[in-house]
Amino acid sequence: MSIPVTFVDRADAAIKNPQLQRTLEAATTKYVGHRASAFARLGAEGERLRDRGKEIRANTLAHLDQYLETLARNVEKNGGVVHWAKDAAEAREIIIRLARERNVKLVAKAKSMVGEEIEINHALEAAGITPVETDLGEYIVQLAHERPSHIIAPIFHKSKEQVAELFSREFGRQVEPDIPTLVKLARATLREKFLQAEMGFSGVNFAIAETGTIAIVTNEGNGRMCTSVPRIHVALMGLEKVVPTWDEFAVLLGLLPRSGTGQQISVYTTMISGPKRTNDPDGPEEFHLVILDNGRTKLLSGELREALQCIRCGACLNICPVYGQIGGHAYGWVYPGPIGSLLTPSYAGLREYADLPHASSLCGACRDVCPVRIDIPRMLVALRTQEVKQGARPFIEDAIFKLTAFVLGNSVLYSLASKFGHFAQLPFARRGRLPSLPLMGRWTQARDFPIVQAKTFHERWKDLNREGHKEREEKK
């Protein structure tokens, strides 16, 4: 099935897909409920934790270069190697070079959004190196040649029958659509990969500058496998993921799982500080940290700086009523949902993704749940303003807004316009409503439009005043 090209087509296709609608409702309801329970358990402390989280992230961004410098110094002190990549191409080049130089044939990958951002899998395959996704959901996404549809639940849009079909094709035999069977099969297959792979690749949830440590938060254990078994570990991080100290990391660690899945803590939090030490019986011999810019420093100096505070929990996706209707793929790139509507235009082009900042009713539910209190609606409006400034909106739309502004700025024009509106719509009025109206098809396809009243409130005021005088006279 080909993926529709425009956002509106993708969104409409998602809305008309009954299976996706069912799974979207189940997934978002589940995670919204779990998150609410986790924060209810914390009580007022939870709100203070979010305040502290926002403070930590904002402070980090304010001194980002200093903390990145400390991080790099400490990673190297631990025996690791730091690489700086200004964009996706450079990051791919660094990782491929590392793999080639070390004769890597197989890369065991733990889930990484930033890995998707630089499209590392295509690059590895083109270089004759095989990447294997080891997070169960990502593994299935890889088999299906798709993108994940949610930051933390990549395949909630797939049924177990669809997964069984994928496995049957992959393994050349009939696989039962029974979840324990599917999980067991995936475990056995991927275990082989962990043990064979020369390189393990991971993302980074947080990078603690104080000791040059990267933290990876998982539930399945593949994060531990990828970073402990293969002899080379390469970690890729967006430069905004640095955290100054362990105490501050503890706060963010308290916020991330609770916000995303409602867990107090994930099953495994793995904190890696360089390659194995001389006396360690196991662990990777080499540790490489690739620090990626790819548009982040540009955001740092603008109105969307706050978007860099994101800790990738997924809470905004789960609560968003728009995401809840259209799912992750409709957003068209790596980052879906409210935060995706900020990051995608910023990293992948405002003109190319001009719909995303507008595909929101600005309801503010995302801001309500963000663990670090990012004001997403404010920045969506900032992007809309940028679009107008850059002339990225259709001419007719711009003309309508400018005309509206002009009319609203003048009482006479305003009352003339309302008179005109009333008379122009009269032919279409049926029993006090407008079931259809030229140029308003998008509205009237689903709902009636109200009629402009014969007497606007401005005009009714005289009558109301008379009424009011009479009442006051009667009272006396």
Add this chain to the structure above:
Amino acid sequence: MRASLFITCLNDLFCTHVGESVVRILRRLDVAIDFPSAQTCCGQPLLNSGYPSDARKLAQRFIEIFESSEYIVTPSGSCALAVKHDYLNLFANDIEWRARAEKIAARTYEFTSFLVNVLGVNDLNATFNARATYHDSCHLNRGLGVHDEPRELLKHVRGLELVEMEHSETCCGFGGSFAIRYPGISTAMLDDKLTWIQNTGAQVLVVGDAGCAMHLAGALARREPKIRVMHVAQILDEGTRV
């Protein structure tokens, strides 16, 4: 007590009954109400679509018109939010206008908030026999924190059975130009909201914001014409008519 009415463009053109009820109720509560007739629009739709300079001009016009009012009361949470919050950001870099905006912001109230928090009134001795449910408009609820006030007023209406719908706080899908730009998504959100409304068995849907009201009423007119869409002011007004 004196207050000026800010009717809002949508209520002015489409929902005049709401404004009439607001005026009658405030008069019944001995508020001397006036209506600065030069008023048009708060400018929020322009701001939200990416036209801050145009919005700023309308904001300045609004401030000049209403500056001498002791209180400004509006039936729409969206517009109250614009004046109380957005205006402050619009004039962030202008000391003089920012100060004027702050004064106006402090005096502006959405209707139910004005009754409960300023007049200290929650019981108007009103009677209205119906089962009703209330939709929390996003700007009023999340933006201004006005959630309990409408409910307090409705709970004191005799004969009114207030039933909470599931997900009353979830966006109805109007979102201003969003409903026109993305009708598919807007309608999908609308459909869900209608289901939750219908599930309450309510005969009356109480909605504050004119935008949400137009959107919901327009759909109910086709699918459930028996459900009446009303503003809190209308219920209080009809409930206290002699």
Add this chain to the structure above:
Amino acid sequence: MREWQPLAELAGNYDALADIFERELVAVNGFMHRVESDDEARARMLDLVHDAKIVGVSESARPFGVEAALMNANIALASSRAELEKADAGISGGLCAIAETGTLVVTSGFGEARLVSLLPPKHIALVRAQQFVPNVMTALRVVREKFGDNFPANVTFITGPSRTADIELSLSIGVHGPGELHVIMIK
């Protein structure tokens, strides 16, 4: 709020901390065993591995004398990576245990093999009551105090057996990491 320290008031109150730890561990499908002595701990461990052929034992488990007990029970000790890959269980100690979240903290360093608590399908950890700390922040400080400037290459928080809900949001226990976690606590 400068510091976030839930349950800080219970620091040093090992009974209370153990109760909370147990509640949290059980809530995530882990198993808690409370014993009075090292002897009892070894006996309980043998119960848990009674049908095992090979078992991996890491440095941190040594002080509990488990190796001798295993050999007496004719259970082989994994002595190579290949053997560990086939082991039925892995036995370790831990640096400390976090009551608030039901978390066991394991670290590399001092000869500790990290794969013992990862590769085999069953993980048994032995801890003493005095190793319980109230919260994550305290645990991280314990790590820093123990290692100082020689920070270990790996510190892992383990909270229950591995899990996924990726397929149809249905919970499955036991994915890549161990599917069974047992914590034996010695008073």
